[in-house]
Amino acid sequence: MTVELIPATADHKPDHDEIDISSKAFWALTSEERDKNFALLREIRPVSWQRPVEDAVTPDPDDPGYWALVKHSDIVRVSKDNDTFISGQGVLFDLLPDIFLQMSQSFLAMDAPQHDNLRKLVSSAFTPKQIKRIDDKIKAAAKEIVDDIAGKGSVEFVAECAERLPVRMFGDIFGIPEALRSTVAKAAADVVAWADPEILAGRPADEVQVEACVTLHDVAEELIADRRKNPGEDLMSSLVEAEIDGQKLEDFEIGAFFVLMAVAGTDTTKHTASHTMMAFTEFPAQKDWLREDFDGRINGAIDEFIRYASPVMTFRRTAVRETELGGRRIIPGDKVVMFYPSGNRDSEVFTEPEKFDLSRSPNPHVGFGGGGLHFCLGNQLAKSMLRALFGELLTRIPDFRASDPEYLGSNFMRGVKRMNLQFTPER
Numbered sequence: 001m002t003v004e005l006i007p008a009t010a011d012h013k014p015d016h017d018e019i020d021i022s023s024k025a026f027w028a029l030t031s032e033e034r035d036k037n038f039a040l041l042r043e044i045r046p047v048s049w050q051r052p053v054e055d056a057v058t059p060d061p062d063d064p065g066y067w068a069l070v071k072h073s074d075i076v077r078v079s080k081d082n083d084t085f086i087s088g089q090g091v092l093f094d095l096l097p098d099i100f101l102q103m104s105q106s107f108l109a110m111d112a113p114q115h116d117n118l119r120k121l122v123s124s125a126f127t128p129k130q131i132k133r134i135d136d137k138i139k140a141a142a143k144e145i146v147d148d149i150a151g152k153g154s155v156e157f158v159a160e161c162a163e164r165l166p167v168r169m170f171g172d173i174f175g176i177p178e179a180l181r182s183t184v185a186k187a188a189a190d191v192v193a194w195a196d197p198e199i200l201a202g203r204p205a206d207e208v209q210v211e212a213c214v215t216l217h218d219v220a221e222e223l224i225a226d227r228r229k230n231p232g233e234d235l236m237s238s239l240v241e242a243e244i245d246g247q248k249l250e251d252f253e254i255g256a257f258f259v260l261m262a263v264a265g266t267d268t269t270k271h272t273a274s275h276t277m278m279a280f281t282e283f284p285a286q287k288d289w290l291r292e293d294f295d296g297r298i299n300g301a302i303d304e305f306i307r308y309a310s311p312v313m314t315f316r317r318t319a320v321r322e323t324e325l326g327g328r329r330i331i332p333g334d335k336v337v338m339f340y341p342s343g344n345r346d347s348e349v350f351t352e353p354e355k356f357d358l359s360r361s362p363n364p365h366v367g368f369g370g371g372g373l374h375f376c377l378g379n380q381l382a383k384s385m386l387r388a389l390f391g392e393l394l395t396r397i398p399d400f401r402a403s404d405p406e407y408l409g410s411n412f413m414r415g416v417k418r419m420n421l422q423f424t425p426e427r
């Protein structure tokens with residue numbers, strides 16, 4: 001089916017698309033149902049003009065809407081063209097309070113040169129070489145976590161397993177005392193829970209989010225004060241010492257940095273692990289295939305874990321130059337939103353995209369973003385954690401079956417709040 005595109009002009013946009021991916025109802029669908037709508041859009045209107053998010057946290061009556069990018073090629077193009085599509089005017093799909101954005105986004109929502117200066121301060125901690133250095137620690141932590149569940153036969157996977165490794169590694173990297181780690185994990189999860197009724201529990205979303213940010217800033221303050229007196233080897237010590245053009249970072253800047261890293265570093269990997277357990281349950285032959293040669297196959301397999309899970313669903317950019325995308329004219333000020341799960345199901349790039357196929361090669365998924373300046377800083381760390389965790393799970397409790405996942409209500413994070421896991425207990 002082809003539908004004629006109505007070109008947008010500088011002062012006129014087409015009507016908001018009839019395939020509405022901004023409605024609450026759309027984001028309440030299962031991801032399989034959402035995928036069907038994305039597939040239709042990819043086919044008939046790869047760049048569609050959409051109304052603003054329905055029931056945004058802070059609605060803006062002057063917001064005209066955004067261009068939705070659902071094709072892999074457009075996501076890659078926009079991600080890599082950081083001169084035309086900037087992040088400094090916001091990167092989140094939902095409309096959120098300014099104070100929340102200032103407290104939580106740091107260099108994720110900045111452009112060069114500020115972005116590059118801040119990212120450079122931490123990037124050395126996340127290089128493949130550096131991650132290799134902590135690989136043994138990651139493996140030991142994964143083993144301990146699986147030691148705690150392997151004899152049980154039945155667990156709630158998210159809390160008892162998926163969440164623990166990323167929280168622990170994040171805690172080690174920043175030097176967070178043990179007693180504060182669960183507070184950090186809960187606050188990091190609350191930061192992105194603006195559309196989940198259970199987590200909001202009747203409170204306004206902005207209140208819950210700002211409270212979670214304040215909790216994380218308070219933890220950051222505590223760490224900053226401690227590291228000024230007792231510098232160590234951790235990342236917080238480097239941030240306290242770091243200078244940009246001879247200037248030390250302000251505490252608030254370090255706090256925002258800490259919120260960004262806490263969310264980016266914990267939730268994403270946790271949700272990928274849970275989705276992957278579901279995928280193995282649905283495609284058991286893939287488990288056997290991987291177990292036949294775990295060391296030889298795991299690296300390629302992890303890319304498929306990320307593609308299939310696509311835990312980060314949306315990020316936005318704003319055009320600052322006139323350009324064209326998918327036959328549409330984009331003018332300065334236009335918002336464009338990238339839908340990563342859709343890019344990861346694009347059949348022009350992936351054969352049988354709905355299949356969890358660990359032998360997929362090449363696998364140019366956009367789960368970590370489509371490239372460019374903002375490409376996921378923690379991708380090597382995430383891969384190393386998933387490699388260690390699945391190395392344990394697939395050897396020690398290989399007959400596991402995941403069931404009854406309860407999903408986070410979100411238009412940002414494809415999250416699993418709770419999920420049962422059953423298996424023959426290890427003897």
Ligand code: HEM
Nearest residue numbers: 107108264265268269272312368369374375376377378382
């Ligand atoms: C499976 C796990 C993960 C997924 C799927 C994921 C996904 C993403 C995505 C989609 C982006 C945005 C890319 C863009 O805008 O082009 C991103 C950025 C980022 N990620 Fe990850 N991430 C994961 C794990 C991690 C971890 C473990 C850390 C670190 C501790 C981390 C730190 C970051 C940071 C700091 C950014 C912002 C980079 C920038 O703006 O320059 N991520 N990630």
